[in-house]
Amino acid sequence: MAAFKKQSYSEVSGVEILLAFFGGYISSVVLVGILFKFLYLPGATIMLTVSVIPVCIIAIISLIRFFTTKKRNYLGIFVRTCVVGAIGLTLMILPSGSIMEFKHRDNPAFIKALNDSRDNPQDEELREKYNEELEKL
Numbered sequence: 001m002a003a004f005k006k007q008s009y010s011e012v013s014g015v016e017i018l019l020a021f022f023g024g025y026i027s028s029v030v031l032v033g034i035l036f037k038f039l040y041l042p043g044a045t046i047m048l049t050v051s052v053i054p055v056c057i058i059a060i061i062s063l064i065r066f067f068t069t070k071k072r073n074y075l076g077i078f079v080r081t082c083v084v085g086a087i088g089l090t091l092m093i094l095p096s097g098s099i100m101e102f103k104h105r106d107n108p109a110f111i112k113a114l115n116d117s118r119d120n121p122q123d124e125e126l127r128e129k130y131n132e133e134l135e136k137l
Helices: 014-038 044-069 072-093 098-103 108-119 124-136
Strands: none
Touching: 014 044, 014 072, 044 072, 098 108, 108 124
């Protein structure tokens, strides 16, 4: 169990550990936001907005630390956060229904029913219309 021995982390600074931990945590929030966006669930844009900003901050800090210390750990943190952040930023800017519109571009009735149901979630008739169109797929 060398992973839990103090000697294993003798050359790793506390800043590296914190950046890696928070970078991974915030990146996981971005990935959940991406899944929400693909699944057309509410709150995806908010989740992406809230998480992309800290990802950018962590990327900037890790890049500055890389140039000052030349440790490759910081470069790895920078690359990971930039990749996840770029995908998250792209999907954050993308309008809500555009992924579904692209996916079901051959079925405009389904898209109309989906958008109507999303715009008026309390209307049972629109929800029934959406369910009918969903069954046709």
